[in-house]
Amino acid sequence: MSNILTCRNVTKVFGSKVAVNDVTLDIPRGKIVGLLGPNASGKSTFIKLCNDLLTPTSGEILIDGNRPGIETKKIVSYLPERNYLNDWMKVSDIIGLFRDFYSDFNEEKAYDMLKKLNINPKDKLKTMSKGTKEKVQLILVMSREAQLYMLDEPIGGVDPAARDYILDTILSNYNENATIIISTHLISDIEKILDEVVFIKEGKIVLTKTVDEIREETGKSVDSLFREVFKC
């Protein structure tokens, strides 16, 4: 099967608000895809639907042929938009937890990345800054050898130097069979590493193209096109 993620007419309604509106999307394997949209466009809701944290009101999501659930969680590495790790734990404790939880977790890789970012594994999460916590979470997520990575705002809270390292990490961990979906609004930082971009606006997909198609057709960067499409 060539597509790792398939969505058919996926809709999610909260009360009277339609957060994700009739999304149909196919994401192949081996791609780095940017899910781009302004605040409150439905990016996080969409990612949560793919991770079984929310159930679609209608429509179907298939990951490697399965609906989101236990089977898909084995192959999907998800970085949530917020910190869910226990504050009182040490980084090394959390690594132990991940090792027990996920059979595809590569402990060595995690320690290696911590070292490169100067994070002491014996430190408690409680003592860390917001940016450092984010780095720890991302390291944990990228240390899994998953088939699909879904990163919800992975670079929002970290400084530009660490951002470069993180992008570098994403590229060096990339393998031809894995797909990475990154939701963000920091487009100029990441557009060089993306294959495809998906623009999402008010829960609907408004554009799906490769970065080079956009540059070729419009003579603009994805960042400038975004500013145009979503002009307030």
Add this chain to the structure above:
Amino acid sequence: MPWELKSDRPIYSQLIEQIELRICSGVYPLGSKLPSVRDLAQEAAVNPNTMQRALSKLEEDGLLYSNRTSGRFVTEDVNMINQVKNKLAKEHVQIFLKKMTELGFDYEEILSIITTLAEEMKK
């Protein structure tokens, strides 16, 4: 040599230009082996699929060739590299001439400026 990529043009074509430049300037010498796609992509901080596309195009053009088991190499054909050099030189000169005419110089003036500067640089 750092990778310089502008944000308003396709990354793929810029990668082709940059690799051509590296071959012409001897960063990747004649007949030498290129780094892997992954390493090149990481170095340039671009998507590996985009780098792969650029390398395939250069292979099609004959500037690179791949050996199924041992990787991708720069051509050993000096003529071919000279052709690329000429092509790049032409492009640079065209851009330069356009800018100079925009500044209001005619061709004779441009030539004399170049000669003077070249003389000065010799010293």
